[in-house]
Amino acid sequence: VLKRTTEAKSAMRDAVSVLETLGNCSAVINQSCSINETELGLDFSAFDQCKRMSQVIVGNITATLYEEDETAKCLRFREIARMVDDMKEFRVLNKTCFKAMDEATLKNCKRQRCERRMSGQICRV
Numbered sequence: 190v191l192k193r194t195t196e197a198k199s200a201m202r203d204a205v206s207v208l209e210t211l212g213n214c215s216a217v218i219n220q221s222c223s224i225n226e227t228e229l230g231l232d233f234s235a236f237d238q239c240k241r242m243s244q245v246i247v248g249n250i251t252a253t254l255y256e257e258d259e260t261a262k263c264l265r266f267r268e269i270a271r272m273v274d275d276m277k278e279f280r281v282l283n284k285t286c287f288k289a290m291d292e293a294t295l296k297n298c299k300r301q302r303c304e305r306r307m308s309g310q311i312c313r314v
Contacts, residue, residue, distance in 0.1 A: 239286035242276045
């Protein structure tokens with residue numbers, strides 16, 4: 190009887206431990222895969238600014254293509270070229286918009302792989 194009681198208590202402790210691990214799974218994954226955004230070159234407000242600049246340029250190109258006055262079209266394309274130059278000069282953590290976003294995308298993929306890997310290791314019953 191004593192042996193069965195000890196085994197039952199041990200099984201209960203194991204079950205409680207598994208439930209605690211599963212109940213805390215998201216926190217464990219986030220803690221294990223935490224990312225320092227600045228350290229990894231993630232500046233979301235700058236990325237939003239890059240996106241807005243790009244959208245303005247594309248919008249202006251589209252509008253210019255429909256311009257019928259050739260002189261106005263030429264002037265608009267000159268202005269668009271200036272906007273493109275400004276965008277090339279805009280820096281996100283010392284990188285061009287597109288290079289910074291590409292690198293951030295790769296780093297985000299690494300985080301997602303980490304989270305998937307960690308969820309499989311920690312939360313597997």
